[in-house]
Amino acid sequence: MSVKSLSSSSLTNNVFYRSLLAGSDPFIPFTAADDLLAEVTLTSSASLVTFSGLGAYTDYKHLQVRAVLRSNYAGSSDVLHAYVNGDTGNNYARHNLTGRGSQGDVISGSSTSQQYFGRPSIKGAGGVANSYMPLIFDLLDFSNTSKNSTARMIAGDAENSETVEMHSGLWLNTNAVTSLTMTGAFGTELVTGSRLTLVGIR
Amino acid sequence: MPTPLYVHLETKTLASGAAAVTFSSIPSTSGGEPLRDLVLSMNTDGAGGFAAFQLTFNGDTGDNYYYVFMRGDGSSATSGNAVGAARIQTYGTVNEGVAIASVMDYSATDKHKSVLIRYGSDAVVSAVAARWGSTAAITSLTITGNYTAGTTFTLYATVGE
Numbered sequence: 001m002s003v004k005s006l007s008s009s010s011l012t013n014n015v016f017y018r019s020l021l022a023g024s025d026p027f028i029p030f031t032a033a034d035d036l037l038a039e040v041t042l043t044s045s046a047s048l049v050t051f052s053g054l055g056a057y058t059d060y061k062h063l064q065v066r067a068v069l070r071s072n073y074a075g076s077s078d079v080l081h082a083y084v085n086g087d088t089g090n091n092y093a094r095h096n097l098t099g100r101g102s103q104g105d106v107i108s109g110s111s112t113s114q115q116y117f118g119r120p121s122i123k124g125a126g127g128v129a130n131s132y133m134p135l136i137f138d139l140l141d142f143s144n145t146s147k148n149s150t151a152r153m154i155a156g157d158a159e160n161s162e163t164v165e166m167h168s169g170l171w172l173n174t175n176a177v178t179s180l181t182m183t184g185a186f187g188t189e190l191v192t193g194s195r196l197t198l199v200g201i202r
Numbered sequence: 203m204p205t206p207l208y209v210h211l212e213t214k215t216l217a218s219g220a221a222a223v224t225f226s227s228i229p230s231t232s233g234g235e236p237l238r239d240l241v242l243s244m245n246t247d248g249a250g251g252f253a254a255f256q257l258t259f260n261g262d263t264g265d266n267y268y269y270v271f272m273r274g275d276g277s278s279a280t281s282g283n284a285v286g287a288a289r290i291q292t293y294g295t296v297n298e299g300v301a302i303a304s305v306m307d308y309s310a311t312d313k314h315k316s317v318l319i320r321y322g323s324d325a326v327v328s329a330v331a332a333r334w335g336s337t338a339a340i341t342s343l344t345i346t347g348n349y350t351a352g353t354t355f356t357l358y359a360t361v362g363e
Contacts (some may be wrong), residue, residue, distance in 0.1 A: 101271075131316070
């Protein structure tokens with residue numbers, strides 16, 4: 001094999017890039033492997049939203065729920081409860097990392113023997129009108145029967161409670177997840193306009 | 203047949219340095235299907251350090267943005283917020299960074315627009331939650347900073363039902 005030499009005269013672009021990524025093909029983190037599976041937009045209030053029949057989605061490695069949520073809780077901020085397979089026993093563990101905005105600090109916490117994955121904030125009825133709290137919820141290896149299922153979440157509220165939050169959760173059960181339910185912790189209902197999109201990730 | 207979630211709207215790779223990049227004429231539908239969330243992926247390269255990046259929508263630079271951030275720089279973790287700011291902003295004077303921003307329900311006309319950002323760089327790791335206090339559908343998005351040639355911005359939208 002002949003050896004090729006590279007000299008500055010063979011370069012057609014003498015721009016100096018600080019980043020090793022610069023000049024390369026654009027970074028495309030998403031592929032056609034992510035599919036829309038289901039979408040729920042509430043046209044009337046509902047006590048909970050359940051995605052069921054998840055056993056039909058075993059072609060996918062992970063599931064994601066992309067949501068904007070608001071409950072009828074009178075305060076400005078409610079908390080999301082998410083559980084799988086109808087299990088609200090003390091079979092979950094969770095960690096959180098929360099930035100508290102004007103308080104200037106970042107706090108962390110953990111709990112075991114819980115009834116739900118995580119406790120990300122969602123908007124309450126006392127919050128600014130027309131405002132819903134965003135949530136991206138990833139449920140990992142949901143159909144694997146040799147692993148406990150884990151979840152990760154990012155959420156936040158740039159209003160009264162001023163939090164940006166990352167949560168992780170663990171369901172201490174190796175059963176395949178066949179349903180995922182989300183509901184408000186303090187409010188009795190998720191209100192009209194709340195939207196949850198279920199995504200399959202290969 | 204499953205529906206692919208992401209629609210690639212546009213990729214911009216800077217041929218020369220720029221202080222602002224705008225995606226305009228953002229559609230609200232694709233192939234007859236509604237679009238829900240914007241997802242902006244950024245490989246940024248700053249000229250001599252810059253304040254990470256800033257986002258505004260529809261050319262609105264009024265005090266209509268609200269955000270809260272947390273960041274770690276390797277030695278400490280801090281949080282802060284802004285109420286009624288002229289932009290959404292991440293913090294950290296950095297050279298290189300990668301970010302993904304999700305703008306939820308961007309084409310809805312009955313909701314304020316909520317935003318989640320994850321950002322990492324050679325200097326900080328950060329997360330931001332933000333809100334644009336407007337019910338207008340987003341039709342343009344501007345990223346401001348101080349970016350060198352080669353910086354790449356890619357905009358996607360997610361499909362709804």
